[in-house]
Amino acid sequence: MKRRSLAAIAPYLWLLAFFLFPFLLVAKLSLSDQALAMPPYAPRLDLAAGVAGIASFLKALDLETYLRLASDRLYLVSYLSSLKFAAVGTVILLLIGYPMAYGMSRFPPAGRQALLMAVILPFWTSFLIRIYAWVAILKPQGLLNAALQGLGLPALSILNTETAVYLGLVYAYLPFMVLPLYAVLERQDPSLMEAAADLGASPLQAFWRVTFPISMPGVAAGALLCFIPMVGEFVIPDLLGGPGTLTLGRTLWTEFFANRDWPAASAVAIVMLVTLVAPLVFLQRRASTLAAAS
Amino acid sequence: MTSRQSLGAVRSSFAPWADPTATPLVRFEAVTKRFGAETAVKSVSLDIYEREFFALLGPSGCGKTTLMRMLAGFETPDEGRVTLEGQDLAGLPPHQRPLHMMFQSYALFPHLSVERNIAFGLQRQGLAKAEISDRVAEMLALVRLEGLARRKPDQLSGGQRQRVALARALAPRPKVLLLDEPLGALDRKLREETQFELMALQQRLGMTFLVVTHDQEEAMVMADRIAVMRAGEIVQTGPPPEVYEAPNCRYVADFIGEVNLFEGQVETADGRLVRLSSPVCPQGLEAAEDDPLPKSAAAWFAVRPEKMVLHPTPPPPGPNLMQGKVADIGYLGDWTTYVVEVAGGQTVRAARANAARVVENPVDWGDTVWLTFARDAAVVLSR
């Protein structure tokens, strides 16, 4: 029996080395200063210098980068707009995803399987390509405006606006919202609705007082599953939001690749991580209860 | 009891447990198993003899499956030891133990056909191909599944799957066959048939069977001896008639079959007769009992419903007589059960065989009736 636990060792070590340990590096770097060198930060830990090396290394760490982040409006704006995009996007996703998942769960089993497949399939096709498809549709001389023109309607300029970002977020994350909702709705015993009707509830009342409360774990799971990655989303705001749209993901990217300010990028990552810890822990709890329920 | 008399209606000459010179095949010696803070098995000692059909009986969670899994090697005892033919099994992993198990879920390998399932254990023993196919054919014939050798488990009915699982566990000729709730997944009719099949098979092969079950009827029908378990401990071990007719405590009396328990205080107990004072019966209760009991101790008379006699008219007064109103009647076809509410609010069950099609004085709900039982129909229990 004991030998089985050996199975965990390889993936455990891998994740410690390539997932957890790097986070510590990010945290350390966020406390370092930018430098004109390669790699572009100071101080570097000099283990050869022994205890003195470690001490001088620790002394050089400070909160300067965070103070810089706090004083620059750019970071605050991108932080708040990231949260806004993620929150509003999650609400829109719920409003679209719930009726869809509910509708799917009403189909006979064979149809349900095919629909489930149809929802999952886009998830397997490239994320980048699907966002790119929207660029072609939304751009000023794009397919949408061509269609509107054909109908004699005025052209819309959606690309490089917040609307485009929302469209992209909803489009890309819809399967993540529909799947957990569908999972709880499909499992629900149809006789519950019949029992509610039998006890005098109208279909709408039965939905609000029976189906919806029971589906709450799915709602919570779907919402978190979408909200968390959307906070750090990079590709969608970058391709659809235009240069004026600031988000944490883009700011991190710009600091890192364009400004070569690694400490700032690290600090942004840490801020993002701290923001997401609570929803992450919550999702983890949900995941285990959802798994236990199924 | 005279020598012509015996408990229950069965006479059996197979009783190695009564022979002090016989050596047991399997021994549990003060075995304890804990899961965290919970003790699943508490210092259980148990001997199982060769060719015996032994049943571990108890409600779910009583530790019976854990006890069996310690024999199979899937659990390790925390204290005590388990031996097979006198050899300590400690440290021997499951795959090296000459015992095989029929799992509750059957655990048939879904990716293998029936014949390859049966051959699985034989291949591990390293037998020659020809021998394996002979043995598989023999096993298929034994469980009457000759035509289904190439089917996959999911193409079989529940009863067929059960027989494949049986054949698979029997094929490598285990020293003891362990059966975990072997009939649990079958419907009632099939279960009854299969009980007798299992018994016939065990007789024919001359093998030792250890079965775990929560179904008292199953254990009663099949087993040579039953060990009744409760909360990790064995409460009573004995042949079915003994366990049924001479339970050693209220738990066993109640768990196996139905029983009426009359509580009272000992008035006299002279080594032949016990008299209890009890609110249900003004003239007191009397039962034949060899062991003397201390005066005014609490004691219980356990009387099976079929040993209660129901009178539509009052019989002559005497001990073991109670009067009551019929609260419920359950007509089962072969039997009718009457639930009678007697003095003190206790309900007493009396069962009558429906020996005749037409009944002279039928009893109705609410009728006043009288119940009696014979002195030797009651078992005196002190715990």
Add this chain to the structure above:
Amino acid sequence: MRPGPSLFNRIAVGLGLLFLYAPIVLLVVYSFNASKLVTVWGGFSTRWYQALLHDDQMLAAAWTTLRVGLASATVATVLGTLAAFALVRHPRFAGRTLFTGMIYAPLVLPEVILGLSLLLLFVSLGLPRGLWTVTIGHATLTLCYAAVVIQARLSSFDISLEEAAQDLGCTPTQAFLQVTLPNIAPAVAAAWMLAFTLSLDDLVVASFTSGPGATTLPMRIYSQVRLGVNPEINAVSTLLIGMVACGVIAAYVGQRRSTQRR
């Protein structure tokens, strides 16, 4: 009985699917457009596919992506299988909470964080960035997906099958290879497929962890897209979508056939 779908249900599902598929369909259709202008239909043509064949940079990127995908998916599936096994079969072991946290977190954590942290690791180790660092990054990301897929199958797998194998004479390792693995093989295959497509798809982690000469296809596409819509990108996208769709549908049909046989 479950009531059938109402008109409202049908409309909700229909519109949802239309929303999901319309952009993809338009993209595929316009990859066969003879005109260079995205909005004008200039007749059917495969010229953009021919152009792809002569785009050496694109071909090199595709080759890089393919190698990274194959290697990282294989590593991820092996590690993911082991991780799933530990998660399902070991309710308690030292550090289990941390372990499950590390398995689930990468599923939702923004990829920019993972990418940045991996890059810092490679820099501090002095590892030259290239094909292998991208592979490690993708394996880390996708091993979690693989673990979750296999875990779902394993937890519905009857453990008494493994015990039965041991009871009949298999060592634990033999029991795993002879009984467990054949039965969870479809899930392992699905996990590999998922890991492979995720690797094929990833832009963010690859951008952080790759170095000169290891440009992956998504990185190449991204740099082209930033310059504007380009019919050649439509063509390469269509190829990618077609490839993945075929794989997924084949897996689905295969699975259905195997369940129908039961």
